[in-house]
Amino acid sequence: MAGLVVYLCMILLRGHMSNNLRLAIFTETFLPKVDGIVTVTCILLDYLRKVGAEAIIFAPGPHPESYAGYRIVSVPGVPFPIYPEVTMAVPGKRSMEILEEFDPTIIHVMNPVLTGLRGMMFARDLNKPLVASFQAHLMEMVRFYGFGALQEPLWSIHRYVYQHADYCLAPSRRVVSELEGRGFGQVGLWRRGVDVERFSPDYVDEAMRYELSGGNPDKVLLLSVGRLAAEKQVEQILPVLDSVPNAHLAIVGDGPHREKLEEIFAGRPVTFTGYKSGEELSRAYASADMFLFPSSTIETFGLVAAEALASGIPVVSSNVGGVPEIITPGVNGYMFEPGDTRTMVEQVRELAADPFKRQAMGVAAREAMCKMSWDEVMGELLTVYDGIVQNFHQKQAIAS
CATH class of the missing domain: 3.40.50.2000 (Glycogen Phosphorylase B;)
Known part of the structure; x- marks a missing residue:
């Protein structure tokens, strides 16, 4: 009986949290490109729409004007020389104004490099909590393509962003261990799910x-x-x-x-x-x-x-x-x-x-x-968001 009460309280808390959540996402890649980062981002946005949360996405163009009813703000940039499918984009003053008007509860930078680095700075300037997630191994990619000299500078950028985030996430235990071993601090697991109705x-x-x-x-x-x-x-x-x-x-x-x-x-x-x-x-x-x-x-x-x-x-x-x-x-x-x-x-x-x-x-x-539902995974992420937001404001209250 006690377990049922706890479970019901969690459901009620999650519903309350999602109704008040205003999430700003900064991502280095989005539609029409198709890759793992884009897939997971779209699944997250679909889940946010289902639970009644608000969101806005900042991503390099070209891309659709919206996804799942959420606005996508185009960030100008240029193709990454060794990997033209990826755009190097840095959000500017217009993005900052749009973000400030949206007034997010929390900012999430997906696999942060340049777009994510600026997202981190915006979070600091607007005094908003920040979560950073590691989703693609760009450092291994540049090594694979023969640009190993870029590995350490890229690790430095990643480490800088993650050390300034309120919470860090990675998609597997192996990556969690690697990041913690490289001085990223404590990294949480944002496990992956699968749509067992769509894939059957x-x-x-x-x-x-x-x-x-x-x-x-x-x-x-x-x-x-x-x-x-x-x-x-x-x-x-x-x-x-x-x-x-x-x-x-x-x-x-x-x-x-x-x-x-x-x-x-x-x-x-x-x-x-x-x-x-x-x-x-x-x-x-x-x-x-x-x-x-x-x-x-x-x-x-x-x-x-x-x-x-x-x-x-x-x-x-x-x-x-x-x-x-x-x-x-x-x-x-x-x-x-x-x-x-x-x-x-x-x-x-x-x-x-x-x-x-x-x-x-x-x-x-x-x-x-069948034990890896995306709804369960994304519900866990919203619970993480809620904990980050509460902890952020508690620290602010203590500091003041």
């Missing part, structure tokens, strides 16, 4: 399987989903196709590396579909036999792996980001050390030869993901 075995579709398999639905259908950028290292799947003769690979996504990948996989049993979203993406996941995730260095979580598991298919993934937190080797998938393509080939070959094992792993995968 119920979306298995013969027509989709026919499309993904290039008209060969009886082959073992391997799936890769995500933005096609060099750091995703999709080409590491090539040895699998050379070693598993009855396999066909479907690559769902698009990006700057697509043309190069089409050259690399030329003559192999591969289908490039471009981006898929909504129900089409749900059907693509559910209609495959297994999901491959070879990314070696840059992932902070691996959201696509969670979506595949929720869709009821086993995942064969490199041991990166938050993947070890959702895969139990031999139960719902397999993991290999980054770059160890030989082990990846062996794991895929084993699953390709045993449809009963694939089915059993798929059932276990689905069961595990």
